[in-house]
C-alpha cells in the first residue's frame with residue numbers, strides 16, 4: 285500500500301477524491317516534517333551496509349540480511365530491463381518501534397518516501413501473518429529447505445514488501461493507471477517479474493501461498509467494483525484475498541507475455557469509464573482476463 289492518490293492519473297477524475305485509505309499515511313508537504321527514512325534513523329537501529337542500506341531491530345539481523353539479499357540485485361535489474369533507477373533503503377522493525385513511526389497497522393509492509401524506504405515487520409506476531417497462518421493450516425507446502433509455516437509466512441510478508449516496491453517502479457516506468465485494481469496488479473507484476481528472473485523458488489512460494497489464500501479466505505466482497513469503491517476498507521482479510529486473486533492472474537499473463545505485457549500497458553491509452561470496460565481493455569492487451577474474472581466472480585455484485 286502506498287500513498288496512491290497522486291498515482292492514479294488517467295481516466296476517472298473521481299479517483300483523485302475520496303480515497304480514504306485506512307492504512308496509509310498522508311505524507312505532509314511541510315518542509316520540516318521528517319521523512320520516514322529520518323524517523324527510522326532516529327530509532328538508532330543497527331544497519332547492514334551494502335547495495336541496500338538495511339536497518340534492523342535487535343534480534344532480527346538474520347532475517348534483515350536474507351531480505352536484503354533478495355533485493356540486492358533489484359536496482360540494477362529494473363534499470364537494465366525498464367531503464368528506471370530508484371534507490372531505496374530497507375528496515376526490519378519490531379512492533380514497539382513500528383508504532384512509534386507510523387499509523388499503519390503492524391504487519392502491513394509499506395514503502396515510504398522519497399527517499400524511499402521499504403518497511404517490513406520483524407516477526408509474524410501481527411494480524412496479517414495470523415490470517416495467513418490460519419489459512420495455511422492443513423496445507424502442505426513443499427519448499428526447498430523444508431521451511432516451517434512461520435518461515436513461509438515471514439517470507440511471504442517480505443514479498444508483499446516487494447510488491448510495494450513494484451508501485452514505485454511501475455510509476456517511474458510511466459504507466460498510467462485508470463483504477464485501483466490495475467494499479468495493484470501492475471505492482472505485483474513488477475515484483476513477480478523480478479523474482480521469477482532472479483529467485484524463482486521464492487516466486488513459487490509467493491504463488492503457492494496466494495493460491496491457498498484465494499481458496500481459503502472466504503471473502504465478503506469479490507467484485508472489482510467493490511474493490512474500486514472500498515479498497516483497503518474491505519478489511520485486511522478480504523484485501524489479502526483480492527491481492528491473491530490478482531497474483532493468480534499475474535502468473536498467467538507473465539507466462540504468456542513476460543516483459544511485453546508491461547510495455548503494452550505503458551503504451552495503452554485507456555478509453556473506458558467503467559470497470560467492465562477496463563476489464564475488456566485488459567483482455568485485449570492479454571487474453572484471459574475475462575475468464576479470470578468469471579472464475580473469481582469479479583464482475584458479480586455482492
Ligand SMILES: [Zn+2]
Nearest residue numbers: 285286468471
Ligand atoms: Zn499495493
